Amino acid sequence: MQIEKDRVVTLNYTLKDDSGKVIDQSQNGEFVYLHGANNIIPGLESALAGQATGDKLSVQIAPEDAYGARDESKTQQVPREMFPQDVDIQVGMQFQAQGPDGQALMVIVAAVADDTITVDGNHPLAGVSLNFDVEVLEVRAATEEELTHGHAHGPEGHHQH
Numbered sequence: 001m002q003i004e005k006d007r008v009v010t011l012n013y014t015l016k017d018d019s020g021k022v023i024d025q026s027q028n029g030e031f032v033y034l035h036g037a038n039n040i041i042p043g044l045e046s047a048l049a050g051q052a053t054g055d056k057l058s059v060q061i062a063p064e065d066a067y068g069a070r071d072e073s074k075t076q077q078v079p080r081e082m083f084p085q086d087v088d089i090q091v092g093m094q095f096q097a098q099g100p101d102g103q104a105l106m107v108i109v110a111a112v113a114d115d116t117i118t119v120d121g122n123h124p125l126a127g128v129s130l131n132f133d134v135e136v137l138e139v140r141a142a143t144e145e146e147l148t149h150g151h152a153h154g155p156e157g158h159h160q161h
């Protein structure tokens with residue numbers, strides 16, 4: 001069966017950055033998604049369209065079709081006292097912050113100085129080209145319930161939500 005809208009697809013994949021470092025992977029058929037429902041990044045979804053069970057592909061996805069370009073205006077310096085006083089702030093730590101419209105925003109600590117912490121609100125993969133090696137393990141029609149929910153359900157059937 002071919003991958004198209006309203007099919008549920010099981011994949012193995014390895015995701016590397018341009019230096020060849022593995023960023024993420026899923027093996028043993030643990031990754032299942034509903035095609036055509038924006039469940040995965042657009043560049044990967046369009047590369048998979050028309051593939052079938054057993055197909056293997058390698059695809060490079062530009063940041064614009066993945067997590068977007070980096071936006072330097074999302075990097076800011078924040079006074080140290082805005083952070084919990086009992087935490088030893090380190091580069092790479094994640095915090096929940098409030099965006100300009102009051103929405104929740106995950107930020108990553110990019111630099112630490114005596115009185116100032118630099119935080120970065122970009123997605124960790126913003127500006128990164130993604131190199132996927134993908135194997136299509138299974139393609140099946142989505143169930144009515146999956147289509148209603150807009151996502152795939154695992155082999156155990158329905159989950160709570």
Ligand code: ZN
Pocket residue numbers: 149151152153159161
């Ligand atoms: Zn569901």
